[in-house]
Amino acid sequence: MWRRATLFLRVLEPPIHINASLSQTFTTGFPFHFQEKDGICPKPLITFVLGGPGSGKGTQCGKIVETFGFKHLSAGDLLRREMVSDSEYGSMIMNTIGEGRIVPSEVTVKLILREMESSDNHKFLIDGFPRSQENRIAFEQIIGAEPHMVLFFDCPEEEMVKRVLSRNQGRIDDNINTIKNRLQVFESLNLPVIDYYAKKGKLYRINAVGTVDEIFEHVRPVFEACEHEAR
Numbered sequence: 001m002w003r004r005a006t007l008f009l010r011v012l013e014p015p016i017h018i019n020a021s022l023s024q025t026f027t028t029g030f031p032f033h034f035q036e037k038d039g040i041c042p043k044p045l046i047t048f049v050l051g052g053p054g055s056g057k058g059t060q061c062g063k064i065v066e067t068f069g070f071k072h073l074s075a076g077d078l079l080r081r082e083m084v085s086d087s088e089y090g091s092m093i094m095n096t097i098g099e100g101r102i103v104p105s106e107v108t109v110k111l112i113l114r115e116m117e118s119s120d121n122h123k124f125l126i127d128g129f130p131r132s133q134e135n136r137i138a139f140e141q142i143i144g145a146e147p148h149m150v151l152f153f154d155c156p157e158e159e160m161v162k163r164v165l166s167r168n169q170g171r172i173d174d175n176i177n178t179i180k181n182r183l184q185v186f187e188s189l190n191l192p193v194i195d196y197y198a199k200k201g202k203l204y205r206i207n208a209v210g211t212v213d214e215i216f217e218h219v220r221p222v223f224e225a226c227e228h229e230a231r
């Protein structure tokens with residue numbers, strides 16, 4: 001039903017314009033300003049967390065942080081924080097999120113990079129990113145790193161809509177009209193990224209239906225295996 005209702009919406013993503021000063025600063029490759037620990041610069045361990053709106057990404061990230069000690073970076077939270085700050089991007093971000101579209105990759109990657117650089121943790125859970133192939137390419141170009149693995153919370157549309165409409169966090173995009181756009185954007189821009197990582201053998205698809213704890217029991221072994229591999 002949702003898919004049919006949104007079929008005729010055209011989804012356009014703004015092109016990436018990495019301006020001169022940004023590209024000069026950030027294209028030298030990761031870890032550019034990464035924090036040293038005991039004189040050593042550890043290699044970052046990056047996990048991308050993907051899934052449609054309301055699929056439970058943020059909720060499961062909270063549990064992963066508690067259990068496995070990652071630093072959680074939610075692209076949506078970073079954008080919302082930037083939106084209410086004095087930033088030159090504030091009104092652009094508000095309009096874009098309000099319409100359920102994707103913020104230009106350069107802005108989002110810059111916010112992620114700033115957080116990575118100021119973190120003393122080298123294990124990152126990057127939630128809600130990359131939302132498009134352009135997001136993915138901008139991350140690779142600006143940060144110069146690839147994810148170790150990618151989680152995909154696979155959830156039926158009707159369940160996602162139900163969860164978003166009862167989320168109650170006062171978000172400007174948690175309303176029925178914006179949700180339709182977000183689902184359309186997810187399908188046309190985010191599914192190709194998910195496919196891309198599946199082909200690279202980096203994707204872990206998690207059934208996102210069930211209680212929070214039941215779902216986490218599917219997530220846990222993925223991280224246990226990753227920790228085992230890192231030893």
Ligand SMILES: Nc1ncnc2c1ncn2[C@@H]1O[C@H](COP(=O)(O)OP(=O)(O)O)[C@@H](O)[C@H]1O
Binds near residue numbers: 164167208209211215
């Ligand atoms: N397994 C679940 N079952 C029911 N509700 C859930 C579940 N996981 C999360 N929720 C709730 O659904 C809403 C969306 O979850 P959230 O983690 O914010 O998703 P996302 O970050 O993918 O949009 C929140 O109100 C959350 O409390």
Ligand SMILES: Nc1ccn([C@@H]2O[C@H](COP(=O)(O)OP(=O)(O)O)[C@@H](O)[C@H]2O)c(=O)n1
Binds near residue numbers: 054075108128
């Ligand atoms: N990589 C990203 C992530 C979020 N966003 C914007 O932020 C909105 C909210 O993202 P979010 O990840 O917090 O949303 P949920 O999937 O958690 O509901 C998205 O609908 C986009 O408008 C973006 O433009 N680019």
Ligand SMILES: [Mg+2]
Binds near residue numbers: 057058074076128
């Ligand atoms: Mg979220």
